[in-house]
Amino acid sequence: MLDGQSCDEYSCFLELRIVERHSMEQLLSSLNLPWTPDWAAIFGVERPLILDIGFGYGHSLAHLHRTRPDHNIIGLEVDNTCLLKVEKAIARHGWHNVRVVYSFAQTALYHLLLPGTLHEVHINFPDPWFKKRHARRRLMQRDTLDAIVNRMVVGGKFFLATDILDYAEMTHELLAQTPGLTNDLPTPWANAMPERAITKYERRALQEGRTCYYFAYHRNQHPAPDVPVIKELDMPHVVIKTQLTLDEMLTRVNVPDYAGEDGTHVRYLERYRGERSVLFDVYVHEPTIEQRISVVIVERDGTTDEYTIKLGSIGMPRPTAGLHIAVGRLRDAVLQLSDSIQIIQDKVRGG
Numbered sequence: 505m506l507d508g509q510s511c512d513e514y515s516c517f518l519e520l521r522i523v524e525r526h527s528m529e530q531l532l533s534s535l536n537l538p539w540t541p542d543w544a545a546i547f548g549v550e551r552p553l554i555l556d557i558g559f560g561y562g563h564s565l566a567h568l569h570r571t572r573p574d575h576n577i578i579g580l581e582v583d584n585t586c587l588l589k590v591e592k593a594i595a596r597h598g599w600h601n602v603r604v605v606y607s608f609a610q611t612a613l614y615h616l617l618l619p620g621t622l623h624e625v626h627i628n629f630p631d632p633w634f635k636k637r638h639a640r641r642r643l644m645q646r647d648t649l650d651a652i653v654n655r656m657v658v659g660g661k662f663f664l665a666t667d668i669l670d671y672a673e674m675t676h677e678l679l680a681q682t683p684g685l686t687n688d689l690p691t692p693w694a695n696a697m698p699e700r701a702i703t704k705y706e707r708r709a710l711q712e713g714r715t716c717y718y719f720a721y722h723r724n725q726h727p728a729p730d731v732p733v734i735k736e737l738d739m740p741h742v743v744i745k746t747q748l749t750l751d752e753m754l755t756r757v758n759v760p761d762y763a764g765e766d767g768t769h770v771r772y773l774e775r776y777r778g779e780r781s782v783l784f785d786v787y788v789h790e791p792t793i794e795q796r797i798s799v800v801i802v803e804r805d806g807t808t809d810e811y812t813i814k815l816g817s818i819g820m821p822r823p824t825a826g827l828h829i830a831v832g833r834l835r836d837a838v839l840q841l842s843d844s845i846q847i848i849q850d851k852v853r854g855g
């Protein structure tokens with residue numbers, strides 16, 4: 505276990521997180537948007553929605569802006585350089601119908617988008633370093649494709665391009681096992697699609713002589729797989745009464761890693777001593793979202809023997825089931841320290 509860090513390190517940690525947060529606040533993000541957002545209000549007008557996943561330097565977004573002026577286009581990216589570049593382009597060129605969101609595709613599909621709302625989905629050159637052994641981390645997999653199908657309107661269009669033959673074959677197999685989508689091409693894929701915009705990655709692939717593989721499907725009448733929209737839970741917190749001091753909790757508490765059967769992982773990392781609190785830096789991975797957040801033990805105002813265990817405000821925490829597990833793990837670890845600890849209030853799910 506790591507020892508508690510000094511106050512100076514604590515302030516550094518806070519500063520770092522504030523800088524990170526400041527830059528994130530320039531952008532729409534799956535961490536700062538409501539789950540689910542009112543897209544018509546965000547665009548200023550209700551129009552059919554198009555989703556562009558992993559837009560990179562935004563060539564496809566520019567093309568969609570020009571060719572679909574009567575649609576609202578949501579671009580998803582996780583690369584901050586790409587996001588800031590395209591945000592500037594939106595402002596500079598007045599792309600009235602384009603908004604970019606910092607989000608993993610999986611997070612947006614499960615938390616930001618309602619069933620039957622997407623009129624087009626575009627995925628250009630995902631997972632460029634694809635290896636079959638990386639299957640777990642790739643974008644195109646059963647769960648993500650089911651979520652895409654669920655979020656599409658009947659008649660909506662699905663497009664995907666890749667320059668990796670293995671990826672094309674894997675995508676073809678996956679699409680062939682997707683009754684909600686129908687192929688619009690006479691072959692599994694095409695090797696040219698003249699009406700599309702050439703993206704940055706595609707131009708390089710073509711210049712380097714690589715073959716590209718293009719897929720074009722539409723959403724048919726087959727019932728969609730059931731993929732619920734995941735909402736936020738209440739904020740988890742626990743109030744305890746104990747003779748233990750903050751310093752004892754800082755040095756003695758041991759929170760083991762958690763790995764749930766549903767793929768949720770919780771890992772307690774560093775810990776820091778504040779004036780009236782101990783702060784834990786925590787990584788929580790859930791199948792639809794990853795969060796790096798803080799969990800704190802704070803002295804309750806006006807008491808010397810009562811403490812609240814709750815999410816810290818740094819890291820923009822979204823109270824998911826995983827974050828309830830994270831707070832519950834610290835509660836359980838603190839309870840291990842003494843038989844005489846009393847729980848006064850427990851607002852942890854399942855706790």
Ligand SMILES: C[S@@+](CC[C@H](N)C(=O)[O-])C[C@H]1O[C@@H](n2cnc3c(N)ncnc32)[C@H](O)[C@@H]1O
Pocket residue numbers: 557558559560561580581582583586607608609610627628629630631632643703704705706
């Ligand atoms: C090879 S680049 C292609 C960029 C662009 N579409 C093009 O064709 O030039 C893949 C992009 O997808 C983004 N990306 C990867 N996984 C993602 C995910 N799960 N959700 C959203 N974006 C993702 C990466 O940050 C990267 O910018």
